Amino acid sequence: xxxxxxxxxxxIVVDDEDPARQGLELRLQEFPQVSVVxxxxxxxxxxxxxxxxxxDIVFLDI
Amino acid sequence: xxxxxxxxxxxxxxxxLWQPVQNYIALLxxxxxxxxxxASARDLLDGLLSRSFPLLLLWSGLYFLIKYYRLxxxxxxxxLRSEALAHEAQLLMLRYQLNPHFLFNTLNAxxxxxxxxxxxxxxEMITKLSKFLRYSLDHSPLxxxxxxxxLETSRLYLDxxxxxxxxxxxxxxxxxxxxxxAMVPTMLLQPIxxxxxxxxxxxxxxxxxxxxxxRRVDAELVLEVKDDGPGxxxxxxxxxxxxxxxxxxxxxIRNRLQGIYGDAHSLTFSNAQPSGLVVRVIIPYDTK
Numbered sequence: 001x002x003x004x005x006x007x008x009x010x011x012i013v014v015d016d017e018d019p020a021r022q023g024l025e026l027r028l029q030e031f032p033q034v035s036v037v038x039x040x041x042x043x044x045x046x047x048x049x050x051x052x053x054x055x056d057i058v059f060l061d062i
Numbered sequence: 063x064x065x066x067x068x069x070x071x072x073x074x075x076x077x078x079l080w081q082p083v084q085n086y087i088a089l090l091x092x093x094x095x096x097x098x099x100x101a102s103a104r105d106l107l108d109g110l111l112s113r114s115f116p117l118l119l120l121w122s123g124l125y126f127l128i129k130y131y132r133l134x135x136x137x138x139x140x141x142l143r144s145e146a147l148a149h150e151a152q153l154l155m156l157r158y159q160l161n162p163h164f165l166f167n168t169l170n171a172x173x174x175x176x177x178x179x180x181x182x183x184x185x186e187m188i189t190k191l192s193k194f195l196r197y198s199l200d201h202s203p204l205x206x207x208x209x210x211x212x213l214e215t216s217r218l219y220l221d222x223x224x225x226x227x228x229x230x231x232x233x234x235x236x237x238x239x240x241x242x243x244a245m246v247p248t249m250l251l252q253p254i255x256x257x258x259x260x261x262x263x264x265x266x267x268x269x270x271x272x273x274x275x276x277r278r279v280d281a282e283l284v285l286e287v288k289d290d291g292p293g294x295x296x297x298x299x300x301x302x303x304x305x306x307x308x309x310x311x312x313x314x315i316r317n318r319l320q321g322i323y324g325d326a327h328s329l330t331f332s333n334a335q336p337s338g339l340v341v342r343v344i345i346p347y348d349t350k
Contacts, residue, residue, distance in 0.1 A: 016267070017226045020167070023174030042267050 010053060013039040014046040015061040024059055161256060171225055187225060194218045201248035204322060206348075209276060209283075210242040216251045216274065223259055230269025231259065238277045245348050246283070247322055253315055254287045254341045262289025262338060270338075283347045290338040294331060312341075319345065 011034050015021040021039050028034050037053045040046040050058060168191055175184035197215050201207065213235070224231055255272065263270040273288040312329075319327045328344045 016230075016264075017167070017171075018228055019171035019174045019226055022178065023170055026174060026177045 007033070009034045009057055010037045010055040011035065011057040011059060012037060012046065012049050012053065012055045013059045014041075014043070015039075015059075016041055017061075020061065028059075164256065167226055168222055183225075187222060190218050190222050194222070198249060204318070205248045206245040206322075207248050208242065209237075209244045209246050209285075212246050212248065212251055213237065213242070213274075213276075215249070216255055219252050219255065220272075227259070227263060227269060230266075231263050232269065232271040234271055234273040236273060236275035236277075241276050241278050241283060241347075243349050244276075244278070244283045245350065246285070246345065247318055250315060250318075250343065251285065251287065253312060254343075257312060258287050258289040258291070258339065258341070262291025266291060278347050281347050282344050285343040285345075286340055288334050288338055288340045290334070293333040293337055293339045315343075319343070 011028065013021055013024050013028070013036055015024065021041070025036055025039055028036055034057070037055060038049045040049050046058070046060065049055075168187070172184050172187050172191075175181075175187065194215065197218070220231075220233055224233075251274065255274065258272050262272065270290050273286070275284075275286045275288070277284050316329055319329060323345055326346055328342070330342045332340050332342070334340045
């Protein structure tokens with residue numbers, strides 16, 4: 001199975017700290033099958049983004 | 063081994079000492095035993111002095127020599143042990159004060175800066191972190207430093223936190239000019255500031271303001287760290303056992319203040335107006 005055959009995963013990153021959020025986004029770039037569709041600074045923004053994009057994965061700082 | 067040698071030497075010397083006395087007693091009726099005017103009593107005394115006494119002296123000398131040597135060893139051991147304990151306490155203090163979360167977040171932030179090739183900023187942050195760690199290690203828990211020095215270290219810490227919180231963390235310093243030379247316990251403010259950031263800034267979406275103030279009131283130095291977060295909820299004090307993550311640093315401060323100033327200090331928590339927490343430390347004003 002080549003990489004192109006792999007299913008593309010959509011993701012949303014949620015963290016209130018800029019460096020943490022940017023760090024996660026940068027690290028996720030190493031995985032071509034994961035595409036970050038939006039990154040959010042807080043919960044309300046995250047809920048709106050989840051409703052809009054219906055992502056496969058949410059990386060949520062708790 | 064030492065006890066055995068002493069006992070052996072002791073009984074040997076005692077036997078030698080006792081021998082002429084026994085001979086003497088055997089020869090005399092009871093009434094004359096203590097009469098030193100007769101010839102056999104003088105012989106006994108001579109015998110004691112010439113044969114047994116030097117041996118007794120030698121034995122005593124040896125006994126005290128060995129005892130002294132052992133005492134010296136014990137003392138050395140004791141001082142080494144207390145030195146190790148002090149060192150351990152210092153490392154423990156560092157571990158308690160430097161919240162592992164702080165290190166984790168800082169290293170993560172640095173790693174992100176490196177990944178995004180912001181090398182200058184990454185280097186600046188590494189330098190600040192290393193200076194801050196250096197300062198923590200250089201001073202023992204009971205050391206005092208000038209308030210100016212303490213504030214400089216707090217600024218190092220706050221600069222690092224500023225990278226994480228950016229515009230959400232607003233700082234305000236209100237330091238009376240001439241109090242900067244006052245002496246304060248080392249690493250006094252950092253755990254309090256860390257506590258304020260945790261409760262007053264990090265939990266709020268909009269962030270918050272932290273005000274650090276120092277002033278002299280008569281013979282006392284009053285230090286305050288104020289945030290505009292939710293303040294005390296139901297009178298719950300940081301440092302209480304159920305709030306362990308925030309409390310370790312604060313109760314560590316309380317113990318250190320007690321150790322340095324005894325009852326001549328106070329550490330209080332109160333609600334600020336209109337909202338927020340004020341942590342107030344009052345210690346004797348001292349410039350030496």
